[in-house]
Amino acid sequence: MNGTPRGLNRFLLSLIGLLLLLAGTGMVLVAAVPAAAHWWQDYASAQVAWLQGYEERSRLLLTSQSWIWLAAAVFFLVVVILMISWIANQGKGRASTLLDYQGNVDHDGAAGGVKLSCAVAENAIKSALLERTDLYGVSATSYDFRNEVGLKVRVFPRQGVAPNELAVDVVELVGALDELLGMEVPVLLSIGTGARSRFTKAERVR
Amino acid sequence: MRHAVRRETHSARSGLSAFAAIAITVLALYGLLEMALAAVGEPAWLIDPMSAAEWIAGLPGGSSPILLGAAGVFAALVGLVFLGHGLLPGRRARHVLADPRVAIVVDDEVIAAALAKSARMAAGVTREQVVVVISARVVQVNIRPTSGIRISEGDIKAAVEGQLEAMALDPQPSVMVNLSDSGVIGV
Numbered sequence: 001m002n003g004t005p006r007g008l009n010r011f012l013l014s015l016i017g018l019l020l021l022l023a024g025t026g027m028v029l030v031a032a033v034p035a036a037a038h039w040w041q042d043y044a045s046a047q048v049a050w051l052q053g054y055e056e057r058s059r060l061l062l063t064s065q066s067w068i069w070l071a072a073a074v075f076f077l078v079v080v081i082l083m084i085s086w087i088a089n090q091g092k093g094r095a096s097t098l099l100d101y102q103g104n105v106d107h108d109g110a111a112g113g114v115k116l117s118c119a120v121a122e123n124a125i126k127s128a129l130l131e132r133t134d135l136y137g138v139s140a141t142s143y144d145f146r147n148e149v150g151l152k153v154r155v156f157p158r159q160g161v162a163p164n165e166l167a168v169d170v171v172e173l174v175g176a177l178d179e180l181l182g183m184e185v186p187v188l189l190s191i192g193t194g195a196r197s198r199f200t201k202a203e204r205v206r
Numbered sequence: 207m208r209h210a211v212r213r214e215t216h217s218a219r220s221g222l223s224a225f226a227a228i229a230i231t232v233l234a235l236y237g238l239l240e241m242a243l244a245a246v247g248e249p250a251w252l253i254d255p256m257s258a259a260e261w262i263a264g265l266p267g268g269s270s271p272i273l274l275g276a277a278g279v280f281a282a283l284v285g286l287v288f289l290g291h292g293l294l295p296g297r298r299a300r301h302v303l304a305d306p307r308v309a310i311v312v313d314d315e316v317i318a319a320a321l322a323k324s325a326r327m328a329a330g331v332t333r334e335q336v337v338v339v340i341s342a343r344v345v346q347v348n349i350r351p352t353s354g355i356r357i358s359e360g361d362i363k364a365a366v367e368g369q370l371e372a373m374a375l376d377p378q379p380s381v382m383v384n385l386s387d388s389g390v391i392g393v
Contacts, residue, residue, distance in 0.1 A: 009219040010292045016226055017288030020281050027278025031271040044263030051259060065247045069255060073241035079234040083227040090220040145210060160323035163312045164303060164373040171308050184307075188210050192313040 002143050003093025012086070095144040099183065118142035121151050121177060121185055128173050129153075134161045137194065150186040156194050163191045207309040214311045217296035226288070297342065301375040314340040317373065321345060321366050325383075328365035329357045335390065345370065345379045353389035 029036040055066040099116040122140040129138040137156035142149055157166055167189060174187050244255050253261075261267065266274050301317060303310035318338040325347050326336045337348040347366055351357050363383045370381060 004218045004220050006213070006218050009223040012292075013219060013222060013226065013288050014292030016230075017285045017290070017292055020285030020288060022285075024278045024280070024282025024285055027265075027281065028275050029278075030265050031275035031278060037266055041264060044265075048256075048259050048263045052256065055256070063245065063247055065245055067245075069241050069245035072255070073238055073245055076234045076238035076241060080231050080238065083231040083234065087224050087227045090218075090224060150207075150210065157316060159319040161316070162320045162323075162369065162373075163316050167303050167305065167308075167310050167312075171305055174308050186207055186210070187308045188207070188214065189308050189310045190214060190313075191310070191316050193315040193319075 002091050003089070003145070004091055005089050008086070008089075093143050093145065095142040095149045098142065098149055098181075098185065116181070118149065118151075121181060124177055124180060125151070125153055125173065128176075129155060129170070132169075134158055134166070145186075148186060150188060152188045152190065154190045154192055156192060166191060211302055211309045211311060214309075215298055215300045215302065217298055219291055219296065222288070222291050299340070301342075301377070301379075304374050304376060312373075312375075317375070318345075320373075321347065321369060324365050324369045325349065325362050328362045330355075331357070340379065342377055343379050344382060346382045346384060348384045348386065350386045351389045353391045355389075357385070359383050359385055 026040075030040050031037075051068075055068060058066045058068060060067050060070075096118055097115060098118045098121055099114065101114040103110055103112055103114065105111050122142060125140045126138050129135060135155050135157050139154045141152050143152060153170065155166065155170070157163070170189050177187075178184050240250055240252070240255055240258075243250055250257075299314040300311045301314065303312060318340045321340075322333075322336045322338040325338065326333060329336070329349055329351070331349065331352060335350045335352070339346040339348070345366065347362065349357070349362065363381055366383070367381050370379065
């Protein structure tokens, strides 16, 4: 529920995959089929000859080297910047403010603002769930999802706990949270396992 | 919330994306270095750009065709992996519980543990004798009975199906109970 650019991920991965697939197939063809190798050498040497001619003609006065190398260096720099921004976009989208309400005199008789931090909802849910003995871990985080702040609660039950009964209890808690906050925050409950649930003892009695 | 649930049950592909981005960054940094050296007329570090272009244009040239073919097959396979990650749906091992207020997703391991518990209760065996395997549409319950004690497949199936019914999963899987032919003693 975070802001990872999934469409972009898939598009770029498909593009890289397609390019690698084409390059690999080409290498196999050039290595295995003499006719393909002849065609490639004829075609590519013509391109390289043109490039060499252009490099001779495009020398700069200052360095006596062609400007195409400078242009290629700038191109690679842009690629590096784009790749770093692609990595930086993975998993972003954490929110910090749940509610920002500006009151005015006409509306409710008092001027001033109300600002609720996301930690209010997170800690309320967390402290309520940590009292349970059938869970060994709880995490609550807020995300800005499609211009709306949503709460993601991940709980880690012990082995053998029925997820539907656990879900009913959590939904009840969320109802209490709605009353506490006076607004309905979108909540996503994720019931999962970690390495610890396999090593701690199963719950036998509740 | 429908979008949020879809995002939770499908992979974001962020791991492979980060790997690809780092690999491309390293290659681009090397390209940047060689191009910058060529632009100021310094000697190249490994190979200058024009010689590299000539070498690529001269392929297969002097290099061994087996090595080149193997490199090509490897590149094509890596490309297929990337293409598969880009195009396949990438479902994660999770199911959705229907609820009007809260969007709920459950890892399949949690469901399997809960179903194994009810199968164990119905069959009267120990934890080690029950293995539950869950995929998107099938729940397979494998039970190894205790030697000399007959257990009923129908009872176990009813118990597991009853609990699965109560969970109201989406997609709803069907139950298969598998009693092993040989029993065990002393577990």
